[in-house]
Amino acid sequence: MSIPPLINHIYTADPSAHVFNDRIYIYPSHDRESTIPFNDNGDQYDMADYHVFSLDVPGDPASVTDHGVVLSTPDVPWASKQLWAPDAASRNGKYYLYFPARDHEGVFRIGVAVGERPEGPFSAEREYIRGSYSIDPAVFVDEVEGGGDGRGYLYFGGIWGGQLQCWSRGGSSSGDGQGEWEFDASKTGPQEPAGAGEKALFPRVARLSEDMLSFDTDVKELQILDEAGAPIAADDHDRRFFEAAWMHKYNGTYYFSYSTGDTHYLAYATGKSPWGPFTYRGRILEPVLGWTTHHSIVEFRGRWYLFYHDCELSGGVSHLRNVKMREIGYDEKGEIYLKE
Secondary structure, eight states: OOOOOSOOSSEEEEEEEEEETTEEEEEEEEEOOOOSOOOTTOTTOOOOEEEEEEESSTTOGGGOEEEEEEEEGGGOTTEEEOOOOOEEEEETTEEEEEEEEEETTSOEEEEEEEESSTTOOOEEOSSOOTTOOSSOOEEEEOOGGGTSOSOEEEEEOOSGGGOGGGEEETTBTTSOSSSOEEEOGGGOSOOSOOOTTOBOOOOEEEEBOTTSSSBSSOOEEOOEEOTTSOBOBTTOTTTSOOEEEEEEEETTEEEEEEEOGGGOOEEEEEESSTTOOEEEEEEEEOOOSSSOOOOEEEEETTEEEEEEEEOTTTTSOTTSOEEEEEEEEEOTTOOEEEOO
């Protein structure tokens, strides 16, 4: 099935889609040409600004509006480079853009910028969110209308170049100890293969404050379990979390989806709380052209859509990607499938 790129005039990736004012808004990263060689630290992904796009005809590139640059590196006092995959949310009449970047010591942190309209522009807070680290923020507001508490939750994390493996608490590499999360620069980049059965690194989650600008809980690990209730193992590359967290809710069930990274799958797990635990359910998308897979899922006018990226426009150049979308459905068991 041939799926056309939604945006053709610039390279875009990591699409976070939301519906505001009966229109789909997409908050992607903005890929650009780079002479930096491909490496597992992700240095070739040298993005420097964000555009916002919107559309009201799903899948139709002609209906897409580019609202232009809404935030760039010089606008963020604490950031030095690499504005990677963002996300957005609406609460209390304002719009919030969450984004990762390296601080001036080279450590990835997560910042937030505030706007009056979904298309921006956005004004960045002067400091990153205290307690935040790594990459790929995904914000989920658990709406009261859907049985939630109305609060915002931020999910984040990515291994290898995303530095999640650098963070531990209480001296435990699994993050199960007590105390503050601490950064170990010696663990930057890919690590030695994990031993058989060793627990995978899990994504992180924290509840956002009422004003959506800080955390009002500790950062916690989000448990992803197999069918037997055991934590997914680090050497289970087909199912373990790598990056690209996303949360949505369908029929009262919380769906946590993510990329498996070097096996290039989009996988998902389900649970009964935004805190987890989540039980692995299956794959949403098989590998596409390009190294990474990053996505979002959104309902629009009673139908559900998957947003993702591949490298069709660039002919397979891994850091020059393009956004696409496909319709998805749910079967009687609540399992996700792609519609033709």
